[in-house]
Every structure is written in C-alpha cells, then in structure tokens.
Amino acid sequence: MKTSTGxxxxxxxxxxxxxxxxxxxxxxLILVRTFGEGIGAFLESIRTPAAISALNLSLLIVAIVVxxxxxxxxxxxxxxxxxxxxxxxxxxxxxxLPFAVSPIVVGVSLILLWGADGWFGGLERLGFKVIFGxxxxxxxxxxxxxxxxVREVEPVLHEIGTEQEQAASTLGASTWQTFWRITLPAIxxxxxxxxxxxxxxxxxxxxxxxxxxxxxxxxxQTLTLLVHSRYIDDHNTYGAYAAATLLMGLxxxxxLGMTALDRKRRTT
Amino acid sequence: MITxxxxxxxxxxxxxxxxxxxxxxxxxxxxxxGPSGSGKSTxxxxxxxxxxxxxxxxxxxGRDVTGVAPQKRGIGFVFQxxxxxxxxxxxxNVAFGLTIRKRPKAEIARKVDDLLEIVGLDGFQHxxxxxxxxxxxxxxxxxxxxxxxxxxxLLDEPFGALDAKxxxxxRQWLRRLHDEVHVTTVLVxxxxxxxxxxxxxxxxxxxGRIEQVGDPVTLYDRPxxxxxxxxxxxxxxxxxxLVRPHDIALDRSRERxxxxxxxxxxxxxxxxxxxxxxxxxxxxxxxxxxxxSGVRFAAQVTRAEADALGLADGxxxxxxxxxxxxxxxxxxxxxx
Numbered sequence: 080m081k082t083s084t085g086x087x088x089x090x091x092x093x094x095x096x097x098x099x100x101x102x103x104x105x106x107x108l109i110l111v112r113t114f115g116e117g118i119g120a121f122l123e124s125i126r127t128p129a130a131i132s133a134l135n136l137s138l139l140i141v142a143i144v145v146x147x148x149x150x151x152x153x154x155x156x157x158x159x160x161x162x163x164x165x166x167x168x169x170x171x172x173x174x175x176l177p178f179a180v181s182p183i184v185v186g187v188s189l190i191l192l193w194g195a196d197g198w199f200g201g202l203e204r205l206g207f208k209v210i211f212g213x214x215x216x217x218x219x220x221x222x223x224x225x226x227x228x229v230r231e232v233e234p235v236l237h238e239i240g241t242e243q244e245q246a247a248s249t250l251g252a253s254t255w256q257t258f259w260r261i262t263l264p265a266i267x268x269x270x271x272x273x274x275x276x277x278x279x280x281x282x283x284x285x286x287x288x289x290x291x292x293x294x295x296x297x298x299x300q301t302l303t304l305l306v307h308s309r310y311i312d313d314h315n316t317y318g319a320y321a322a323a324t325l326l327m328g329l330x331x332x333x334x335l336g337m338t339a340l341d342r343k344r345r346t347t
Numbered sequence: 348m349i350t351x352x353x354x355x356x357x358x359x360x361x362x363x364x365x366x367x368x369x370x371x372x373x374x375x376x377x378x379x380x381g382p383s384g385s386g387k388s389t390x391x392x393x394x395x396x397x398x399x400x401x402x403x404x405x406x407x408x409g410r411d412v413t414g415v416a417p418q419k420r421g422i423g424f425v426f427q428x429x430x431x432x433x434x435x436x437x438x439x440n441v442a443f444g445l446t447i448r449k450r451p452k453a454e455i456a457r458k459v460d461d462l463l464e465i466v467g468l469d470g471f472q473h474x475x476x477x478x479x480x481x482x483x484x485x486x487x488x489x490x491x492x493x494x495x496x497x498x499x500x501l502l503d504e505p506f507g508a509l510d511a512k513x514x515x516x517x518r519q520w521l522r523r524l525h526d527e528v529h530v531t532t533v534l535v536x537x538x539x540x541x542x543x544x545x546x547x548x549x550x551x552x553x554x555g556r557i558e559q560v561g562d563p564v565t566l567y568d569r570p571x572x573x574x575x576x577x578x579x580x581x582x583x584x585x586x587x588x589l590v591r592p593h594d595i596a597l598d599r600s601r602e603r604x605x606x607x608x609x610x611x612x613x614x615x616x617x618x619x620x621x622x623x624x625x626x627x628x629x630x631x632x633x634x635x636x637x638x639x640s641g642v643r644f645a646a647q648v649t650r651a652e653a654d655a656l657g658l659a660d661g662x663x664x665x666x667x668x669x670x671x672x673x674x675x676x677x678x679x680x681x682x683x
C-alpha cells in the first residue's frame with residue numbers, strides 16, 4: 080500500500096502522541112514531582128524505616144517466588160509439551176487462569192482457602208500464619224506470576240524437539256545429565272524472559288497482595304503497598320511519588336538487564 | 348553382529364514391524380531399504396532402544412539388549428536432521444559422549460582432533476553448528492557418534508536432508524570411512540540408488556515385513572518378488588511380466604525377434620509396439636513404447652544399438668526380454 084507523505088506523518092504523530100500521553104507523561108510527571116524537591120528529599124523519603132522494610136519485603140518476595148516459578152514452570156512446560164496424558168487441555172486453561180482472573184479475586188479466594196475460617200484455616204491455629212503474613216503474600220504473588228515461565232518456555236521446547244535429547248541418550252547421557260547439558264541450555268533464553276517478566280510482575284503486584292497483607296508499615300508492606308498507604312492513608316503525596324520512583328527504578332533495572340542479555344544472545 | 352528376532356511394534360492398529368527377523372553380520376554395512384511407512388526407521392530405532400518393541404528380541408554382539416536403555420547399548424546414532432547440540436561448539440559436540448564418560452581431558456582432546464580430521468572438519472573445532480553447512484553438520488554428527496567407539500553405528504536417513512550433489516559425495520565418503528573404521532553399520536534409506544551404492548548387504552522392507560535380504564547384485568538380478576524388483580531399479584511390464592528396461596531388445600523384423608526369443612526359456616514372448624518417443628540420455632537411449640492395447644513401457648538401449656535400429660516416432664518394433672536362457676531359474680517371477 081502506498082501512502083502519501085502527509086498521511087504517513089499524520090499516522091506517526093497520532094501513534095506517538097498516544098504513547099506519550101498514555102505512558103510517558105504520567106511517568107515523567109512522577110519523576111518531575113519526585114526530583115523537583117531535590118535528590119536529598121528523595122533519598123530521605125526512601126530511607127525511612129518503613130521504606131527500607133518495604134523494599135526488603137518486595138525483594139524477599141521476588142527471591143522466593145522466582146526459584147519456585149522456575150522449578151514448577153519448567154516442570155509444567157515439560158509435562159505440557161512432552162507428556163501424553165488426558166486433561167492437558169484443562170491444565171493449559173488453568174495455567175492461563177491468572178491472566179484472566181483479577182488479582183483482587185485472587186486475594187479474596189486465598190483468604191477463603193487459607194484464612195482462619197477457610198479449609199486450611201487449621202494451620203493458623205497451629206501457629207503458622209498464612210493470611211496477613213509473608214506466606215500469604217508469597218502465595219498471592221506466585222498465583223499471579225505462574226504463567227510467565229511456563230508460557231515463555233513452552234514454545235522453545237516445541238521448537239527444539241526431542242532429537243537432541245535422544246542423541247544425548249544414545250551417547251550415554253542419563254536423563255538428568257541430558258536435562259542439565261542439553262535441555263536447560265536450549266531453553267535458557269525462554270527461561271530468562273520468563274524470569275524477567277516474573278520479577279517485574281512480582282514487584283508490581285498490588286491487588287492480590289493488599290488483600291492478604293496485614294499492611295503494617297515497617298512490617299508487612301511491600302513497595303506497592305507503601306505507595307498506596309502513603310498516598311491514601313498518610314496523605315503523604317511526596318512520599319508516595321518517591322516510593323513510586325524507587326519501584327520504577329527497580330523495574331527499569333530489570334528491563335535493562337533483559338536488554339543486555341538479549342544483546343548478548345544475538346552475538347552468540 | 349546384530350540379531351533381531353520376531354520384532355513386533357504396533358502404533359494403534361498400524362503394524363510398523365510385523366515379526367521381523369534379521370541378522371546383520373559384524374563389520375558389514377547393511378542398508379534397510381523401503382518406502383515410507385515400511386518400518387525401516389522403526390526397526391533402526393528399536394535396535395537403538397529409542398523405541399520399545401511390543402514383542403521380540405534384539406541381540407547386539409551376543410548380548411540381549413531388548414530391555415536395555417539406549418545409553419547402555421553401545422551404539423552410535425546419526426539422525427536425519429543432525430540433532431546437533433546447537434549451544435555447543437563442534438569440539439564440544441564431538442566430545443559429548445567422552446565427557447559424559449568422564450575420560451581424561453587430554454585423551455578427549457586427542458580423540459576429538461583425530462575424529463575431526465577423519466571427517467574432514469579439522470580447523471572447525473570452535474565453530475557452532477549454525478556456522479556449518481548441512482553436509483558438515485552431518486559429518487560432525489558422525490564424528491560425535493563414532494567418538495564413543497560404538498559396537499554398531501546406526502544411521503537414520505543420514506543424507507535425506509542434503510541436496511543431491513552433497514548426498515552423492517557423502518555417500519562415497521561414508522563407504523570409504525566404513526572401509527577404514529569397520530564398525531558394523533546399519534543405514535536406513537528409501538533411496539535404492541543409495542542402498543546399491545554404499546551397502547554390502549540390503550534388507551528390503553515393505554509394510555513392516557522383510558521382503559528379501561542379500562547383497563546388492565543378488566537383489567537386483569534375482570529379486571524374490573515383484574515388490575523387490577520394482578523397488579530396486581526401474582521395470583517395464585512386458586506381456587504381463589516385469590522386466591528391466593535394459594533387458595528388453597528391439598527388432599524391426601518379427602521373424603528375427605521370434606527366433607531369438609525362442610532361445611530364452613520362460614520369456615514373455617514377442618510384443619509388438621509402436622515407438623512413441625526416443626529420448627537420448629547421454630550414453631543411454633530410452634525408447635518409450637506403446638502396444639496395440641495401449642500399454643506403455645520403455646526399453647533402454649545403448650547409443651550404438653539405437654543408431655543401428657535408426658528408430659523414429661510412430662514406427663513399429665518387436666520387443667522381447669533378453670534375460671538369459673536360465674531366466675526362469677534366475678528370476679522366479681518370470682516363470683509365473
């Protein structure tokens with residue numbers, strides 16, 4: 080299709096304007112507000128005990144969620160691609176469920192299951208607090224990030240097929256050796272993307288986590304909860320901007336990491 | 348030596364292997380030849396342990412390996428699509444089996460370099476498979492399979508994914524390699540020319556059964572049945588019998604043709620035909636013929652014979668089979 084220069088420029092302007100208005104302007108506004116008061120004010124605001132605790136909690140959740148997702152995500156992807164069993168369609172749908180279900184619904188259903196009156200409520204009476212404790216926040220985050228590793232690894236497994244693994248077995252490699260030496264290196268980029276997406280989503284999760292967290296500043300607030308409570312409860316809008324900037328900073332670092340890895344992949 | 352006894356394998360209702368029994372002598376280069384779906388790949392993969400038989404036994408070098416995992420069968424396997432380890436260099440690919448066996452580093456390095464020299468990939472040690480051509484990748488795969496000193500080498504349509512020129516070269520090269528290395532080799536192919544060219548023994552498979560086993564000359568000259576005859580080389584139907592196009596002689600005179608034909612025992616007789624087309628294929632000349640009843644067949648003659656006959660389109664000739672006086676004994680199908 081041939082378009083005139085005018086039409087092309089017009090289309091580009093509209094597309095760019097849409098992006099700028101929808102995404103760039105709000106983010107830049109927060110940055111402007113944050114650093115408008117000077118870098119000192121920003122640093123002070125993210126060095127309060129509540130902020131440090133929130134950062135640590137967010138990173139702790141990521142540190143627990145990522146390995147679990149890698150382990151079960153790869154296992155699930157292998158089962159879905161290589162397995163020949165009934166009910167694969169159902170499992171495919173279950174894996175996609177977290178994409179479809181609103182996080183707030185996840186939070187409510189977790190309370191129903193793990194809360195004091197829930198099916199597994201007995202655990203709480205034994206002194207293992209799930210809801211309004213760290214385990215609840217981890218489970219909520221696991222729920223919403225479950226599809227990422229599976230969905231990134233699955234197509235790669237399809238693509239590589241099983242011949243390399245069969246070749247390894249005829250050369251004497253055990254199942255375990257084949258997995259570590261052949262399968263895992265072959266899926267490493269899919270797995271890396273899955274991990275990056277998991278990190279980004281785990282850091283940013285709000286709806287599911289707010290339902291199952293007790294939300295005490297300095298104890299059970301993640302970074303997203305800190306932004307929320309500073310803004311809504313404390314009317315500390317500047318503090319909210321600063322915390323939001325910190326959160327964005329972490330996301331940017333993750334994205335930069337991914338870009339660097341991607342560049343490395345292209346050269347090998 | 349490999350012995351397959353009563354091997355059976357079904358995929359649902361489809362019998363991929365139907366009571367196959369086969370001996371593969373030590374040191375031989377045996378081709379499993381057949382059309383797609385004949386069970387030849389299933390048989391090879393069963394020998395490797397990549398498929399589990401529903402019944403029967405596989406014995407390699409006197410050891411019953413029927414229930415043994417592929418890792419412990421002492422085999423080397425080469426796949427049609429190379430199955431190169433894409434994230435490893437050529438050196439690491441070839442070294443894989445030795446690394447798994449935890450051989451000393453110096454020994455691995457020496458052996459890998461030797462093998463790469465044998466397969467003509469010296470100097471390619473640090474390349475990745477993506478930087479090799481198809482033929483090079485397959486030679487790397489062969490070196491990788493040979494590195495573990497397999498008792499038997501199994502090749503599943505190894506040249507199937509390569510273009511015709513490379514395929515012909517690699518075939519010759521494999522033959523020479525086999526003469527040097529002497530490892531018992533089984534090659535799966537659907538290409539009769541490839542089987543005739545490289546193998547010293549051929550097993551023809553059809554519908555999960557073995558039709559005939561023998562050396563290439565026997566199979567070509569004394570096929571056990573019409574299937575083997577038509578699968579190995581081209582055939583023409585003359586008077587209801589299958590004859591090789593180069594075993595058909597043409598004459599302009601019916602009397603002469605009949606006199607000569609009388610000497611051939613069990614021959615299909617003289618057939619009158621009209622020349623449809625004369626095709627010169629270099630040294631050979633193919634003459635497309637048609638009988639009164641509309642049956643088409645082709646005769647293959649030398650250039651000198653064609654010139655002597657001086658045939659033109661539309662002329663009538665008399666065709667007869669020239670397979671010697673003992674044709675009936677040589678080729679049972681002709682005696683029917």
